[in-house]
Amino acid sequence: MKKQNAKKTAALLLCLLTVLLATCSAFADPGIMLIGDDILSTKPVEYTTVIRMQIGEPVMTVNGEPVAIDEEGTTPMIINERTMLPVRAVIEALGGTIDWDGELRQVRMFCRNTYVVMTIGDTKAEVFYQGDNYAQLNELLIMDTAPVIRNNRTLLPIRALAETLGADVEWEAETKTVTLNFPEVKEK
Numbered sequence: 001m002k003k004q005n006a007k008k009t010a011a012l013l014l015c016l017l018t019v020l021l022a023t024c025s026a027f028a029d030p031g032i033m034l035i036g037d038d039i040l041s042t043k044p045v046e047y048t049t050v051i052r053m054q055i056g057e058p059v060m061t062v063n064g065e066p067v068a069i070d071e072e073g074t075t076p077m078i079i080n081e082r083t084m085l086p087v088r089a090v091i092e093a094l095g096g097t098i099d100w101d102g103e104l105r106q107v108r109m110f111c112r113n114t115y116v117v118m119t120i121g122d123t124k125a126e127v128f129y130q131g132d133n134y135a136q137l138n139e140l141l142i143m144d145t146a147p148v149i150r151n152n153r154t155l156l157p158i159r160a161l162a163e164t165l166g167a168d169v170e171w172e173a174e175t176k177t178v179t180l181n182f183p184e185v186k187e188k
Contacts, residue, residue: 046184047168053178054178058075069099074118087158094111100154124142144160166183
């Protein structure tokens with residue numbers, strides 16, 4: 001009797017396991033792995049916009065094409081061990097808009113479904129994501145370096161801004177080049 005129950009239990013477990021595996025594999029995405037509670041993608045990220053700037057160089061590349069940063073020859077620079085970039089060129093290359101409020105000394109950027117407000121000399125940035133007409137602050141970003149003005153140009157700590165806009169940021173120390181890799185914009 002015990003052998004029969006054991007065989008029935010084993011057969012039932014085998015059927016359940018078969019159904020479970022068939023169900024999971026039917027819905028599985030071969031580019032996704034589950035490790036513990038973490039979901040990891042094995043699909044390579046496809047970047048739609050790649051921007052490269054080199055310290056001291058007045059020309060950047062956007063998807064491999066050279067573009068002057070501005071008419072005055074503004075260049076990226078390192079300030080307090082942080083890469084600071086002229087932000088207008090980057091935001092406009094991404095199809096965004098940027099405004100300057102001289103009275104408040106604020107840069108206001110709308111780019112990639114995100115509205116960001118940074119103030120000169122302040123390490124806090126306000127971030128609003130698409131929805132609710134940007135009426136509610138979604139994130140208060142604390143940067144380790146504040147935006148500055150050099151030669152009448154606003155320079156922002158690029159890693160903080162670019163990562164807020166969804167980019168992967170690479171730094172090549174040997175050539176002093178920063179690469180901003182932007183994937184396709186996703187709705188937030």
